[in-house]
Amino acid sequence: MPELPEVETVVQGLSLAVTGHSLSAITFHRDKIREEIPTQLFRELFEGQPVLDIFRRGKYIILRTDLGFGLIHLGMSGVLAVESKALPLPRHTHFTADIDSTSERLRFTDPRRFGRLGAVKNLNDSIWLSSLGVEPLIQKNLAGYLGKMAKNRKVPIKNFIMDSKILVGVGNIYASESLFDAGISPLRSANSLIKIEWLRLSRSIQSILKKAIKAGGTTLKDYRTSGGEMGYFVNELSVYGKKEPCMKCFHPIMQMRQSGRSTWFCSVCQK
Ligand SMILES: [Zn+2]
Incomplete structure (x- = not known):
């Protein structure tokens, strides 16, 4: 599933290819993905308007034009690509x-249909955005x-930092990696962390996200960056999906289910 670094990578790729151009021949091949697509409004805001x-x-x-905004969420398997119209x-x-004025098109594909396509005149009108927490x-x-x-929050720290109402863009991969980097067990309750641990964890989240953005995100299964090439952060993962022993202490990495998701951690290094 694309997480913040993957989405940021897509945004940077699209920015180069689309900014300054207008869209035409806007076509919706269906009017609903996870939710109804406001096809009429999207066309009104984008047809012939420079992005x-x-x-x-x-x-x-x-995506912003003079008239409003288009919103795209990649869901689990969405791909937003810029490619030749001939394909x-x-x-x-x-x-x-x-x-416009290129031989390329913008394409959104999503086999599992957890993605979203929306349009609003003002960003404040979007109920999707209004519930989002802060940007890490x-x-x-x-x-x-x-x-x-986290005061009075007894949920596991991993669930807490993955809660998009609190903090956006930290999914399973980066939550696992950040907790490993900070030496904090994913099983701890959020309200048990002390100040120095919050400092360590915040620094880990930020540095790992930055590193992943630089590497172009982590490619997993059906995810591709906007240009079609793979992300490289997958080579730098320390615990997520690891079968090898811990790189710090050589103890076996533990894998367990936590709230329906796989969690990997080192029970020696993460307390
Ligand atoms: Zn270890």
């Missing part, structure tokens, strides 16, 4: 639009914020 900006909020990719459309393509790479004093939010 002024492309940015990310949480895991939403946001045949793959199965499960839900949306295409030509990028932008929030000032992230440690202080997390510590405050």
Whole structure:
């Protein structure tokens, strides 16, 4: 599943290919993915309008024109690609639009249909965005914020940092990696962390996300970056999906189910 670094990588790729161009021949191959697509409004806001900006909020990719915003969430298996108009459309393509004055098109494909396509005149109108927590790479004093939010929260720390109402963009991979880097067990309750641990964890989250963005994200199974090439952070994972012993202490890495997801950790290094 694409997480924050993957989405950021897609945004950077799209930015180069689409910003300054307008979209035409906007085509919705279905009018519903996980939810109804506001096809009419999307066309109104985008047909013939130059795309002024492309940015990310949480895991939403946001395109801006003078008239409003288009929102795209990749869900579990969504791919937003820029490619030659001449290529045949793959199965499960839900949306295409030509990028004016180029030979390319924008294509959204999502076999598992957990993705979303939306349009709003003002960002404040979006109920998808209104419930999102803070951005881990932008929030000032992230440690202080997390510590405050965790008061009286007995949920496991891993679930806590993956809660997008608190912190956006930290999914299973980066939560596992950050907790390993910070030496904190994913099983601890959120309210048991002390100040120095919040500081360590916040620094780990930020440095791992930054490293992953630089590497172009982590490619897993059906995820591709916008240009079609693979991400490279998968080579730098320390615990997630690891069958090898811990790289710090050589103890076997433990794998367990936690709230329906796989968790990997080292019971020696993570307390
Ligand atoms: Zn270890």
